[in-house]
Amino acid sequence: MARERALAEDYTRRMTGPITLMTVGSRGDVQPFVALALELLRRGYGVRLAAPAEARPLVEELGVPFFPLEAHYTDLAQSERGQAAIAGHWREVASLLAEVREQTRALLDSAQRAAQGSRALVFHPKALAGRHLAEALGVPAWLMLPAPLLLPTREFAAPATVAEAGPLNPLTYLPLRLAEGPLRSVVGAWRQELGLTDRTYRLDPRYAGGRLLPILHAYSRQLVPVPRDWHWSAGAPVTGFWRLPGSAEPELSAELQRFLEAGPAPVVFGFGSMGPGESPQGLVSLAHSVLRRLEEGVGQAGRKWRGVVLGVPGHLSTEQVFAAPAAPHGRLFARACASVHHGGAGTVAAAVHAGLPSVAVPHGMDQPFWARQLERLDVGRSVPRRQLSAAALAQALSAVMALPTVQRAHTLGTLLELECGVEVAADRIQFALSR
Known part of the structure; x- marks a missing residue:
């Protein structure tokens, strides 16, 4: 009887819970999710948008339910050390890592609170918790990509790569798919608290446990045509930019x-x-x-x-x-x-x-x-x-x-x-x- 009740409660949650959207970063990282939230609300879905606290006025002014995430990466990026790290000074990158790890744990904990009772998740890759929460909750999830960051192609190098690499272009996507590596100890400890094992923890952000997540590429094919070697791109459509009405x-x-x-x-x-x-x-x-x-x-x-x-x-x-x-x-x-x-x-x-x-x-x-x-x-x-x-x-x-x-x-x-x-x-x- 207890099992049947649990199944019924799980079904109710899946049918009535909100779709939680998660993003981290500047206004440019938040506004596309506000646009998606408004469209989902228009279609009658419950929606919750989890983003850094400074995004609250933008989100709530448009009538979208908001949940604050503990994320201060933008402040770090704007600091003198952050600007040096962005410019490629590796000593600054190393000195920032301890602070980033501390902030990451706060982000993961607040994201866990935001996702409670969710029916589905849509998340930005900077919101590291997204795929792990999808695995823990067992709900549908989509990875939103503002650029073609993860799927290798021979036609161009990964967007975070400064120079084209010709026939080696597919290899330039590997660092992005392993970027969570320096934070693995923090994320791994948090996963264990969620009841997830490190045995199934893959660094590749496309995976939630053993599940390959669908991708929504939120940019226009007019700017970046779909690569011809994305033979299976039906699971990762290029939708067009997500814009506010x-x-x-x-x-x-x-x-x-x-x-x-x-x-x-x-x-x-x-x-x-x-x-x-x-x-x-x-x-x-x-x-x-x-x-x-x-x-x-x-x-x-x-x-x-x-x-x-x-x-x-x-x-x-x-x-x-x-x-x-x-x-x-x-x-x-x-x-x-x-x-x-x-x-x-x-x-x-x-x-x-x-x-x-x-x-x-x-x-x-x-x-x-x-x-x-x-x-x-x-x-x-x-x-x-x-x-x-x-x-x-x-x-x-x-x-x-x-x-x-x-x-x-x-x-x-x-x-x-x-x-x-x-x-x-x-x-x-x-x-x-x-x-």
Whole structure:
């Protein structure tokens, strides 16, 4: 009788519990999950979004149930040591490891609390607990990938790899699939507390125990065509970007609205959570220098150049450059003429959807990969971080503002508007849960 009761309770949980979405990182890592949550809510599912505490206003403002995760990796990445580690200084990587392990345990514990009673899980690879909780709970789960990070292909190197490796490209995916290795002792101890054995613990993030998890690639095939050697990609579809509906985007501030209406479309400068090492005043000064060089450049005579700098205090604004701590990319990019950014997946998605030509200043991780895609499609240029200067940015902006590049960017944006990435992802989840 007890067994039957337990089975009935398990069935009820599976049918009525929420779909828990888990993500860690900056706004670019959170916002796609908010878009998926809204679509699942629209279809009548219970949803819970677990993300770092600083994401609470974004999530709850749109009516999505929120659960805070103990995750402070973004703070580490923005620190001086973190920036050095991202730049490839291995001594800094080693010194950060102990702190990362401590934070990882806090993340795992809070993720466990977030997943209680879940019907299904959808998780970002940075949310390390996702696949282990799927194994412990025995529920359906999907791994969301913002870039083609895990499935080997001969056509391009892994996005976290700086250079192409030709016939050795498939080998570049191995480090990413083993990236959890330095944290294995922490994760292994936590797994034992969940009642899971290390015997079934594979480092490959595609696995939950012996189960190969389906993948949802949350980017557009217009930017990254499906590799021809992904013969079994039906289990890992490229859905299109997961974007918030336009009505869900916050309004621009009244001050920014007035600035935009007072002159020609500006260049938007914003480096997200990966600032280029400049002070806020330094970023505004950099924007001024770039705009001045554009005004002095050949063929630019008579054009008035203006800028918006994101991620800096508003009191730094001038007549030519508007400074703002943040602004909704969807609404702002629709009013801009070009974007200078760090090449993060979320910002790239917003820029190409708006039909904007871009200049990327990649810092690390998958950002060089997205910068290469913009250059491959000839809708953007890339400036290496170590070569960042007003002269280099002005030269790159001048190139992307040429009419053929502007037209290609506009055409790409039109094609992307035909995609419904978040609906495709929700269809996959709904079909699996209805079986």
